[in-house]
Amino acid sequence: MDGEERRKKIVQALHEKKDPISGSRFAEAFGVSRQVVVQDIALLRASGKQIFSTSKGYVLQEKDSATRVFKVIHSDDEVREELSAIVDLGGIIEDVFVYHRVYGVIRGPLNIRSRLDIEKYLQNIESGKSKLLKNTTSGYHYHTVTAASEEILDLIQEKLQERGFLAKLQDYEPVDFWKKEV
CATH class of the missing domain: 3.30.1340.20 (3H domain)
Incomplete structure (x- = not known):
């Protein structure tokens, strides 16, 4: 598999699986080093893909975020x-x-x-x-x-x-800034 095909598969995997995917997991799946995956991600970002790194792996932020x-x-x-x-x-x-x-x-x-x-x-x-x-x-x-x-x-x-961090919305608080009330 060449680099272009591998990068298409990375984007496809990130699009299909909404949970983060680690660079190590990609490396193992494609039989390449983790550094090759890091380079692939950099090339994808340079081409305009919004791929973010988290502590759990990579996430594709699509326009419909x-x-x-x-x-x-x-x-x-x-x-x-x-x-x-x-x-x-x-x-x-x-x-x-x-x-x-x-x-x-x-x-x-x-x-x-x-x-x-x-x-x-x-x-x-x-x-x-x-x-x-x-x-x-x-x-x-x-x-x-x-x-x-x-x-x-x-x-x-x-x-x-x-973790007990969420707080209840009070009656006096404006709710028009919520996309979804929590």
Whole structure:
């Protein structure tokens, strides 16, 4: 099998299987090294395919990706765990925002796609004079999360629920920003 055919099969596999697929799994399936798979992924990205790396493997984000807003609450010590739960399942954390009763919605872009992005984000918070946005509203905050499918968002929602991070929407909160209420 030549490289072009292998890359077509990689895209096909990522399209059919919405869960992340590891580079090692691709390497084994095609009888090549993991480095060859990494190079294939780089070529696919260069050709415009939106393939993202997660700690569980590669995910193809198709143009018809799914988006959901999650309302969450947790301690400062649990930020890494919360963000990791999302990216490990293939989610992209687009932003963080709070709904303040006086100021309304206050939003900050994040674009967190990997554990490396999480570490950079936490280093920036820790090294600066800034505080986490969630602390302006007693820990309650929201994340807009994008994933390759609704099924992946469902898995993320289950994981956040399992960890006790999901929070109940209150009557005074606006609901028009939800793609799907949680």
